[in-house]
Amino acid sequence: MQKLVLVCTALVCSCGVKQSKSAEGIPLDKVSYASTFHFEVIEGQEHVVVDEPWPGSKEKKRYSLDKPLKRIVCTSTSHLPYFELLGLEDLVVGFPNVEYISSEKFNQKVQNGTLLDLGSGNSLNMEALIGLNPDAVIAFDIGTESNTLGKVKEAGIPVYYNSDFLEQSPLGRAEWIKFFGAIFGREKKADSIFAKIESDYNGLKQLTSQVKDRPTILSGVVYGDAWFAPGGQNWAATFFENAGGRYLWENDSTSGWLELSFESVYERSSKADYWLGVSTVKSKKELSGLDVRYESFAPYIQDRVYNYNKKLGPKGGIDFFESGYARPDLVLADLISIIHPQLLPGYETFYFQQLK
Amino acid sequence: MITTQIEGTTKRWKFVFTLLSIVLVLSFLLSLTLGSVAIPISAIFDFFIGEHENQVWNNILKNFRLPKAITAMLAGSALGVSGLQMQTLFRNPLAGPFILGISAGAGLGVAMVIFLGIWMGTFLELSGLERSWLLVIASSCGSFLVLSVVLIASQKIRSGVALLIIGLMFGSAVSALVSILQYFSQAENIQAYVIWTFGSLGSLSWVELRVFAPIIVLSLALSFFLSKQLNALLLGEDYALSMGLDVKRARTLVIINTSLLAGTVTAFCGPVAFIGLAIPHITRMFFHTGNHLLLTPLVIILGSCFLLLFDVIAQLPGTQETLPINAITSLFGAPFVIWLLIKRSNINYSFGQ
Numbered sequence: 112m113q114k115l116v117l118v119c120t121a122l123v124c125s126c127g128v129k130q131s132k133s134a135e136g137i138p139l140d141k142v143s144y145a146s147t148f149h150f151e152v153i154e155g156q157e158h159v160v161v162d163e164p165w166p167g168s169k170e171k172k173r174y175s176l177d178k179p180l181k182r183i184v185c186t187s188t189s190h191l192p193y194f195e196l197l198g199l200e201d202l203v204v205g206f207p208n209v210e211y212i213s214s215e216k217f218n219q220k221v222q223n224g225t226l227l228d229l230g231s232g233n234s235l236n237m238e239a240l241i242g243l244n245p246d247a248v249i250a251f252d253i254g255t256e257s258n259t260l261g262k263v264k265e266a267g268i269p270v271y272y273n274s275d276f277l278e279q280s281p282l283g284r285a286e287w288i289k290f291f292g293a294i295f296g297r298e299k300k301a302d303s304i305f306a307k308i309e310s311d312y313n314g315l316k317q318l319t320s321q322v323k324d325r326p327t328i329l330s331g332v333v334y335g336d337a338w339f340a341p342g343g344q345n346w347a348a349t350f351f352e353n354a355g356g357r358y359l360w361e362n363d364s365t366s367g368w369l370e371l372s373f374e375s376v377y378e379r380s381s382k383a384d385y386w387l388g389v390s391t392v393k394s395k396k397e398l399s400g401l402d403v404r405y406e407s408f409a410p411y412i413q414d415r416v417y418n419y420n421k422k423l424g425p426k427g428g429i430d431f432f433e434s435g436y437a438r439p440d441l442v443l444a445d446l447i448s449i450i451h452p453q454l455l456p457g458y459e460t461f462y463f464q465q466l467k
Numbered sequence: 468m469i470t471t472q473i474e475g476t477t478k479r480w481k482f483v484f485t486l487l488s489i490v491l492v493l494s495f496l497l498s499l500t501l502g503s504v505a506i507p508i509s510a511i512f513d514f515f516i517g518e519h520e521n522q523v524w525n526n527i528l529k530n531f532r533l534p535k536a537i538t539a540m541l542a543g544s545a546l547g548v549s550g551l552q553m554q555t556l557f558r559n560p561l562a563g564p565f566i567l568g569i570s571a572g573a574g575l576g577v578a579m580v581i582f583l584g585i586w587m588g589t590f591l592e593l594s595g596l597e598r599s600w601l602l603v604i605a606s607s608c609g610s611f612l613v614l615s616v617v618l619i620a621s622q623k624i625r626s627g628v629a630l631l632i633i634g635l636m637f638g639s640a641v642s643a644l645v646s647i648l649q650y651f652s653q654a655e656n657i658q659a660y661v662i663w664t665f666g667s668l669g670s671l672s673w674v675e676l677r678v679f680a681p682i683i684v685l686s687l688a689l690s691f692f693l694s695k696q697l698n699a700l701l702l703g704e705d706y707a708l709s710m711g712l713d714v715k716r717a718r719t720l721v722i723i724n725t726s727l728l729a730g731t732v733t734a735f736c737g738p739v740a741f742i743g744l745a746i747p748h749i750t751r752m753f754f755h756t757g758n759h760l761l762l763t764p765l766v767i768i769l770g771s772c773f774l775l776l777f778d779v780i781a782q783l784p785g786t787q788e789t790l791p792i793n794a795i796t797s798l799f800g801a802p803f804v805i806w807l808l809i810k811r812s813n814i815n816y817s818f819g820q
Binding site for chain 2: 208211333334335336337369370371372373374375377378381402403404407
């Protein structure tokens with residue numbers, strides 16, 4: 112046994128030496144949950160490496176951390192809460208489609224002119240973007256944005272790819288705050304914020320680990336002929352499990368979305384205790400107005416339908432989709448207080464509300 | 468001798484219609500039997516005699532499969548008849564129910580509602596209108612807009628071909644407006660619109676069917692009354708004129724009727740492709756007749772059967788997943804029409820004679 116350990120150590124050491132001699136970096140052990148980015152020392156300089164910048168991409172993106180970025184354009188509302196948590200709202204100078212922002216602080220910035228609207232629709236207003244002279248554009252690419260981002264690069268503005276949406280675990284996605292902390296020179300603050308979120312989340316998870324009664328959970332609504340429900344390995348499904356529930360499709364192996372037939376969902380719904388997440392619907396009346404057949408769903412009859420739209424932005428954007436990814440602790444607490452109210456007595460939900 | 472011949476044909480047609488009715492009933496039963504949830508035949512029998520041991524199965528049959536099967540039959544008939552009448556009116560085998568821009572107009576209405584949803588939300592809350600009706604009303608308004616323009620044009624233009632081109636042009640212009648709306652929209656809304664274009668037979672509950680069914684049935688009844696005029700039109704407008712037919716009036720009636728059929732189906736089910744174009748061809752090739760008094764009921768039965776069967780395929784029986792109906796109609800329908808054409812090696816029925 113001891114021999115084996117020795118051999119292993121020797122191997123690790125020799126690899127390490129080799130790596131530091133070549134351009135390859137030494138991975139730093141700073142990320143525990145996220146699987147799509149990590150930190151590395153390359154030629155003595157610390158870098159953040161995005162392993163899968165867009166879905167299916169094997170081309171790693173390395174960003175040096177020697178000079179913190181000062182002027183930023185970002186492209187997704189889900190990037191904004193990281194700036195807010197780090198207290199770096201002032202770094203953001205441009206954003207496309209500002210009307211979708213829920214955050215109060217960023218809406219104020221739009222109003223007082225310190226955040227420029229970079230146009231609506233799918234493409235960035237390139238001239239306005241170049242006029243802003245940002246240090247970098249933080250962008251996401253789900254496979255269709257490459258043309259626009261190519262132009263940004265041509266204009267000499269670095270593009271920082273954020274692929275937090277590829278993370279499958281709630282903490283993995285929230286850990287991307289370390290990516291933001293690193294590129295803005297706020298690593299320590301990011302680490303401490305994440306450590307707090309992590310310990311809160313794991314504490315809540317611990318609360319439900321012993322519960323015997325695990326209520327069954329249904330999610331989603333029907334669009335056209337297909338019921339869109341999170342797959343069994345989806346971000347949402349992990350939440351349901353950690354909240355002490357049993358997701359009706361927990362045995363499914365996909366991490367994306369399922370397109371189910373209405374009747375098969377109806378069949379299972381008779382066994383559902385809770386129905387969590389129903390698009391933009393705000394009331395039971397509105398739900399039955401979408402399709403009168405929802406009225407025969409067990410959770411509808413028992414008043415156990417909850418939606419994530421308690422907090423809305425000034426123009427109707429759902430805050431859950433903006434800040435929920437960065438605050439899995441709040442999401443989990445909400446879910447636990449819904450399905451196991453006795454575990455969190457007196458807790459007031461943050462994102463979720465009961466449909467009445 | 469003539470009488471025996473007529474008797475012979477009558478007998479033949481009686482046989483054809485009996486056979487087709489049986490096929491229709493079987494397709495209907497098949498569509499009730501097969502679906503994502505496995506329901507045994509005995510439970511379906513129980514359902515019909517009014518006994519129900521398993522409440523969930525009973526509800527699936529009553530609230531999901533039965534309305535869907537009825538919708539499929541009505542939509543299949545309506546699109547088939549609409550396509551048949553358009554092909555005859557324009558004496559053009561490429562015409563279909565949407566050739567005059569009906570579905571493009573409906574698409575514009577739906578796109579406005581989905582993409583301008585932020586403002587629609589307040590309107591909805593004020594009006595108390597239920598959201599399932601919103602798309603139906605928007606789609607109908609869009610179709611009606613296109614229909615009115617085409618009708619005005621049809622009063623000024625004598626040539627059928629010119630009218631056809633005007634319909635196509637108008638359809639393209641309307642689609643361009645939809646593209647602009649799409650360009651300025653969020654991904655979720657674009658997805659919602661794309662899902663609408665996939666078509667849907669299962670989204671109608673009994674509440675919607677109560678409006679959908681009477682309109683389609685009335686419109687199909689009107690189609691029977693138009694059959695004789697269509698027979699005359701088939702021989703050419705000049706010939707129809709010489710027979711004393713008011714061509715302009717007939718043309719207006721046919722346009723209104725087909726638009727009502729296609730527009731209503733599109734409003735409730737989305738733009739269901741292929742059926743309207745192909746069912747009339749399949750019917751003519753199978754039964755070698757250009758007589759609309761026969762073609763209309765034949766198209767109604769075949770349209771119903773085909774859409775019922777396509778829907779069974781789209782449900783992928785035994786799995787929980789489904790496929791969009793629009794993909795199935797074209798994917799399975801197109802090879803069938805190609806096969807028929809190659810086998811018959813001509814399509815010069817009815818239009819050239």
